[in-house]
Amino acid sequence: MSWDPRQYLAFAGHRLRPVLDLLARIPAEDPSFVADLGCGAGNGTKILRETWPNARIAAVDSSPEMLERARQESPDIEWTEGDITKWDPDTKVDVLFSNAAMHWLDHHETLFPALLGHVKPGGYFAVQMPANFREPSHSLIEEVALDGPWRAAIEPLIKDPPTKEPGFYYELLAPRVQDLDIWKIQYQQIVEGYDPVAEFTKGSWLPQFLEPLEEPQRSDFEAEYRRRLREAYPKQADGKTIFPFHRLFIVAKA
Ligand SMILES: C[S@@+](CC[C@H](N)C(=O)[O-])C[C@H]1O[C@@H](n2cnc3c(N)ncnc32)[C@H](O)[C@@H]1O
Numbered sequence: 023m024s025w026d027p028r029q030y031l032a033f034a035g036h037r038l039r040p041v042l043d044l045l046a047r048i049p050a051e052d053p054s055f056v057a058d059l060g061c062g063a064g065n066g067t068k069i070l071r072e073t074w075p076n077a078r079i080a081a082v083d084s085s086p087e088m089l090e091r092a093r094q095e096s097p098d099i100e101w102t103e104g105d106i107t108k109w110d111p112d113t114k115v116d117v118l119f120s121n122a123a124m125h126w127l128d129h130h131e132t133l134f135p136a137l138l139g140h141v142k143p144g145g146y147f148a149v150q151m152p153a154n155f156r157e158p159s160h161s162l163i164e165e166v167a168l169d170g171p172w173r174a175a176i177e178p179l180i181k182d183p184p185t186k187e188p189g190f191y192y193e194l195l196a197p198r199v200q201d202l203d204i205w206k207i208q209y210q211q212i213v214e215g216y217d218p219v220a221e222f223t224k225g226s227w228l229p230q231f232l233e234p235l236e237e238p239q240r241s242d243f244e245a246e247y248r249r250r251l252r253e254a255y256p257k258q259a260d261g262k263t264i265f266p267f268h269r270l271f272i273v274a275k276a
Pocket of ligand 1: 062
């Protein structure tokens with residue numbers, strides 16, 4: 023999927039908040055090597071640099087568009103275009119950080135233990151993933167997908183929520199780590215502007231479902247999704263919209 027950093031960063035404040043909440047729970051004082059997997063446009067990586075000014079920071083992402091934006095932000099970070107599933111650092115890291123990226127990847131049951139293997143004993147594995155897939159912002163994409171002439175093209179893209187329940191990650195990680203913290207937050211994101219929920223998902227989860235479609239189906243699909251979203255997320259009296267959003271956090275001490 024191609025990424026549009028401008029669309030993604032239109033909600034930079036809401037997208038940065040979980041970065042700060044995850045970071046606040048990592049008790050590493052002066053790590054020497056930190057990795058940011060799925061670093062995107064680098065807005066979170068920049069905060070890692072500010073938090074740990076002495077650390078070597080390696081940031082990996084598969085999107086050239088996002089990395090181009092990231093490189094402009096902070097030159098003193100090792101930006102690498104690559105696939106997280108193939109990441110093989112030259113030495114183990116003190117902190118493995120990943121915000122809003124692991125839900126793009128399958129097979130957490132093998133991926134997470136493999137990534138944990140790249141963390142030094144006593145180091146931290148810290149992951150945040152959206153967990154909003156059963157809420158209208160995401161479920162309406164599937165609903166509309168199954169309810170129009172585009173169904174054959176899009177149905178194969180529909181899959182189970184990529185972020186599993188906390189118990190799944192507990193069973194997977196608890197036997198492998200010294201200490202494990204898992205929590206889930208539902209942010210009450212206050213958003214504004216034209217179709218703000220659609221604009222939010224258009225910066226992240228929606229494009230993969232639009233890309234396979236030709237016009238006019240692409241525009242028709244998006245218009246129908248936007249119409250249903252407006253009903254699901256009505257405006258408040260002042261014209262703003264409350265967009266509740268669940269996120270799952272994991273901090274494990276290796
Ligand atoms: C929602 S963005 C999050 C970016 C950043 N971490 C942040 O908090 O703003 C997800 C990022 O994961 C990247 N990504 C998805 N699958 C990937 C993979 N297999 N390997 C590397 N990066 C991947 C995408 O390119 C995208 O930049």
